[in-house]
Amino acid sequence: MMLRSVPRLLRRISWSDTHSVTKTHVHYAVGKLLSFQEPVFFRSCFCRYLSIDSRHVTPVFLRAENFRERTAAVTQHGRYTYEDLLHYSAALANEFNEVASSWKNEPDYTKDSRFPLAGERIAFLCENDLSYVVTQWAVWMCGAVAVPLCKSHPISELEYFADDSGAKLLVCCESYRDILEPVSQNHNISLKMITLDDFSGDYDDDCHHLETDKGRRLRHSLEALLVDDTYRYTKAQIIYTSGTTGRPKGVVHTFGNLDAQMQAMISAWGWTSSDVILHVLPLHHVHGIVNVLMTPLYCGAMFFMLPNFDPKEVWKALLRDDLSINMFMAVPTIYAKLIEEYDKQRHADNKYIPDNLPSVLTEKFRLMVSGSAALPQPVMKKWEDITGHTLLERYGMTEVGMALTNPLHGKRVPGTVGLPFPGVSVQIVEHDKQGDGYRILASGDSQNIVASPGLENHSGELLIKGDNVFSEYWNRPDATADAFMKDGWFKTGDTAMYIDGVIKIVGRTSVDVIKSGAYKISALDIERHLLEHFGIKDVAVIGLPDETWGQMITAVLVMKPGETVTLPDLQAWCKDKMAPYHIPRNLKILDNMPRNAMGKVNKKELAKSLFPEHFKES
Incomplete structure (x- = not known):
């Protein structure tokens, strides 16, 4: 028996x-x-x-x-x-x-x-x-x-x-x-x-x-x-990309790829069979499938899964004692929604979040992670203020799983994604104009990254190698070949820089690096600054084609209830907070920001839908 x-x-x-x-x-x-x-x-x-x-x-x-x-x-x-x-x-x-x-x-x-x-x-x-x-x-x-x-x-x-x-x-x-x-x-x-x-x-x-x-x-x-x-x-799964820069492609992961991805997370984040993670993510992307579902099952741990995301139910789950939940992973949008729910209910008559929330959650939880989109610094700071937890921001993508992470123990630098996971090698490179070669700005692995002399703090494309990297795009041999350098490095399409001992993602090269005047400007940096404005709830910064500037920095905003802003007012607010060439020259206010299930904005579609006059064929 x-x-x-x-x-x-x-x-x-x-x-x-x-x-x-x-x-x-x-x-x-x-x-x-x-x-x-x-x-x-x-x-x-x-x-x-x-x-x-x-x-x-x-x-x-x-x-x-x-x-x-x-x-x-x-x-x-x-x-x-x-x-x-x-x-x-x-x-x-x-x-x-x-x-x-x-x-x-x-x-x-x-x-x-x-x-x-x-x-x-x-x-x-x-x-x-x-x-x-x-x-x-x-x-x-x-x-x-x-x-x-x-x-x-x-x-x-x-x-x-x-x-x-x-x-x-x-x-x-x-x-x-x-x-x-x-x-x-x-x-x-x-x-x-x-x-x-x-x-x-x-x-x-x-x-x-x-x-x-x-x-x-x-x-x-x-x-x-x-x-x-x-x-x-052996091919294990096909996960389709978000399609933020084109038609979704089927990313093929072998069991070997998945094994490398899970073992890297177990090593870097200290997974054990005694861990219990709360799962609130969609199940068609790497974040929800590999990080929060397969990894706990790989090491004998346990997951507690909610049928859908509801801020109130998530808070209640985070506060439960009977399941010993001690890990949580989500996208920045979810953390922002949880903060909104916290602000909404803390003065309510039927209050359910305790006043000593930081002491409760720091005792219960050993790790909280944010990923799939850039973590706005105001969200990171507010979450730390109300929970006592400094979110661990990491970097990954469908093709490679997890690639870079802030440390489990040690300083987590806001706006950066740390160093490579175990088993992952990276290079930050500057391509030559012909596209056939490149010079290395920085390279290394989880143990050490070295910047080339005289090229410190320079930005370039992030390249990745490792068993974690996908095998192919399904039925797209040309796209697969284009995704890799001749020496086997995978081209992420993201611009990054190695600065002060950690890697910072400048943005998606095609949409988040704006070429305005003589400058290459990070849209993500501008977004981080704008989110510090007292009246701004959400933001997407895009570059519109412009004869004078090459690309015109444009801010698409969602305002908090009762708040509004004009372009002159916004520009005046920006003057002592960012460089002159970072200040938006155009403004659009929306009721809601169109984001996909993982909290990402398709900036190409957003720009064309809001400003079609800038994309008329000549």
């Missing part, structure tokens, strides 16, 4: 009441447990893998065997162990293969009938709950490539992702059926619906899905891949 099964049997208890399990609950669980046979589930499946070379890449779903009795996740549906994840994923993988078995009669389908989905792309749209993890792992157990979709994207965009990736199967929760059915019909792609029972239903421990004939064949295949270190070069 295995008492470790009790938590699984109790998972139907409300997520808000897990601290008040009654004797009745326990008696019910034990009563059910007595009828179970000794579980053999994954115990016999992967134990022989433990002797495999530790340098070989082991995917996160296979590492779960090491933590099978630990709690992996808490969602609105309950609490789940790693063993639960393995069971549900294996069961769903079998269902995927059953769907694919019907394709064997197609004239152009030549896959091995035992593994009909190997190498195929499976696009899926799931809620922020266990359905996402179970679907992701099931895709990988089939040997397929995961293509996560975004629930906020219009159907036309989802159709583009499904068509561009060549998805063979679409998977979604019941709540998204109306969204994916048209995609399925228009592109003749099979659609598989999953229900709550697929990732939360009760099961007997002896009714596992890897002891069937199909399961044994799957185990043998997985064992061979581990022994030969094949996973290192």
Whole structure:
């Protein structure tokens, strides 16, 4: 009799009441447990893998065997162990293969009938709950490539992702059926619906899905891949870029890329199996998928996932005692929204945030991280004032995962992103006019960066190398080739500089570096200054084509309630705060700033939509 099964049997208890399990609950669980046979589930499946070379890449779903009795996740549906994840994923993988078995009669389908989905792309749209993890792992157990979709994207965009990736199967929760059915019909792609029972239903421990004939064949295949270190070069997922500078491209990550990204974060940020992270991010970008979902599961830690972002619910989660949450990662927009909620409720009659918030959160939390967009210094300072935590700002992108980070311990310099993660090498370079060569301004790794003599504090393009760097853009060989230098360095397209021992991101070379007069100006620097204005709530600085200046610095603002500003007033305010050539020469005020799910502004589209007269074809 295995008492470790009790938590699984109790998972139907409300997520808000897990601290008040009654004797009745326990008696019910034990009563059910007595009828179970000794579980053999994954115990016999992967134990022989433990002797495999530790340098070989082991995917996160296979590492779960090491933590099978630990709690992996808490969602609105309950609490789940790693063993639960393995069971549900294996069961769903079998269902995927059953769907694919019907394709064997197609004239152009030549896959091995035992593994009909190997190498195929499976696009899926799931809620922020266990359905996402179970679907992701099931895709990988089939040997397929995961293509996560975004629930906020219009159907036309989802159709583009499904068509561009060549998805063979679409998977979604019941709540998204109306969204994916048209995609399925228009592109003749099979659609598989999953229900709550697929990732939360009760099961007997002896009714596992890897002891069937199909399961044994799957185990043998997985064992061979581990022994030969094949996973290192096997495609794992395709994540589409935000499309802030063009049509979204499918970024292909191998299991080796993902392994390097996760190990770097575990090393730099001190992840352990005792950590518990609050997850409030979208699940179609690296930040939400790799940083906050896969990394805790990789090291046996736990995540607590909210179904969507609601500032009040996030604050309540941050203050919970029963789950021992000690890590939080979010985008700057989320921190700004949480600050707004804090200001709104602190004088309210039904106040729920304690007066001693800094002492509470500094005792509970060991790390809070901001990323995916530049962190405005006013937001960083305000968050430190109200919580006692100095946000750790880091730098990453879809193609490389995480690349640069401020220190876990030590000074975190506002407006900078620290040094490379372990295993990541960087160069800051100045390209020659022909584009064939470059001179190195600074280069190094997590241990040391050296600036070339006489070139300190010069800005140039940030280049990156490491096992974390993606393998290719899906079906875009020319774009892939263009993304790398001839000597193998990945071109980030971001302008950076090494200053005072840390790296500072000046901005996206194509949109955040404004060439006005004789100067190259960082739009991000201007934005940081403007956010210090008492009446400005949000800002995006863009460069508009201009015959006189080359590009005209233009500020797009969202004002706080009741506040307004004119261009002369703004320019007067800026005079003693920034260089004359940094002061905006044009102004536009909006009700809301158009940002994507990760808090980014598509500045090219913003400029063309607000100032079409500057982009008329000659």
